[in-house]
Amino acid sequence: MPKPNDHVFIVGGTSGLGLAVAEAAHALGCKVTIAGRGADRATEAARRIGPDLRGVHLDLEDSASIEAALSGEDPIDHLVLTPIHPDNQTIRTFDAEVAIRAVRIKIVGYLEAVHHALPRLQPASTVTLFGGLAKANPYPGSTLVSTLNGAITGMTATLAVELAPIRVNGISPCLVEDSPRWQKRIADGAGQAVDLFRAHSPAKRLATVEDIVSGVFFRKREAAAVQLL
Numbered sequence: 755m756p757k758p759n760d761h762v763f764i765v766g767g768t769s770g771l772g773l774a775v776a777e778a779a780h781a782l783g784c785k786v787t788i789a790g791r792g793a794d795r796a797t798e799a800a801r802r803i804g805p806d807l808r809g810v811h812l813d814l815e816d817s818a819s820i821e822a823a824l825s826g827e828d829p830i831d832h833l834v835l836t837p838i839h840p841d842n843q844t845i846r847t848f849d850a851e852v853a854i855r856a857v858r859i860k861i862v863g864y865l866e867a868v869h870h871a872l873p874r875l876q877p878a879s880t881v882t883l884f885g886g887l888a889k890a891n892p893y894p895g896s897t898l899v900s901t902l903n904g905a906i907t908g909m910t911a912t913l914a915v916e917l918a919p920i921r922v923n924g925i926s927p928c929l930v931e932d933s934p935r936w937q938k939r940i941a942d943g944a945g946q947a948v949d950l951f952r953a954h955s956p957a958k959r960l961a962t963v964e965d966i967v968s969g970v971f972f973r974k975r976e977a978a979a980v981q982l983l
């Protein structure tokens with residue numbers, strides 16, 4: 755659980771679950787850096803939360819921007835990585851160019867970001883990597899995302915061993931109904947799919963954004979459809 759004045763650095767903090775983590779960390783009195791594509795967009799997202807948050811440009815497809823954004827000496831107490839390439843594909847419509855960009859972001863980019871953050875991480879720091887439950891519960895059309903989310907399981911395990919005592923966690927949400935991503939999909943007609951997921955979840959309820967933030971913060975909360983690795 756972050757303490758006041760801890761520095762929380764969120765890659766992918768300009769929207770969605772990363773933005774919710776940024777807001778919650780700020781509410782706890784943490785120093786927050788939001789990193790995402792476009793300095794203006796990142797700064798704007800930071801300013802909307804509060805005047806003392808920082809926004810920096812970081813594109814996980816661009817090594818130079820990863821290194822630049824993570825250079826510095828100010829310790830990072832909690833590093834959170836959320837991005838994913840937005841396009842999903844079935845194996846029948848497989849497009850190697852899209853897959854290479856997705857791997858660049860989720861696998862190479864995540865590892866590169868942790869690598870460049872290392873000099874700023876402390877023994878008590880934490881790293882949280884976002885995957886998703888599609889790794890274990892695939893659905894037609896999830897081939898690319900299931901593969902990438904599976905890789906996050908391996909990445910979490912190996913980094914936990916290599917970086918100990920730094921705590922490394924992977925978080926694998928099922929669909930988060932109140933996230934902007936699913937609110938948009940529901941508005942576009944995905945309500946039935948959401949009902950199906952809820953009916954098949956053991957708790958008969960889906961995770962909320964607040965559940966996910968609690969998972970990132972390792973904060974005690976009734977668990978539902980959130981798998982911590």
Ligand SMILES: NC(=O)c1ccc[n+]([C@@H]2O[C@H](COP(=O)([O-])OP(=O)(O)OC[C@H]3O[C@@H](n4cnc5c(N)ncnc54)[C@H](OP(=O)(O)O)[C@@H]3O)[C@@H](O)[C@H]2O)c1
Nearest residue numbers: 766768769770771791813814836837838886929930933935
């Ligand atoms: N929401 C859910 O229901 C759900 C369910 C299962 C798993 N997950 C996982 O949880 C994570 C977060 O999901 P979300 O719903 O919050 O997604 P989101 O709303 O799409 O947010 C993703 C964030 O990543 C940033 N981003 C994308 N490409 C980037 C790049 N190349 N470099 C740096 N930043 C980049 C985006 O900002 P810009 O596009 O502005 O750069 C955005 O801030 C994802 O890994 C997703 O697979 C989410």
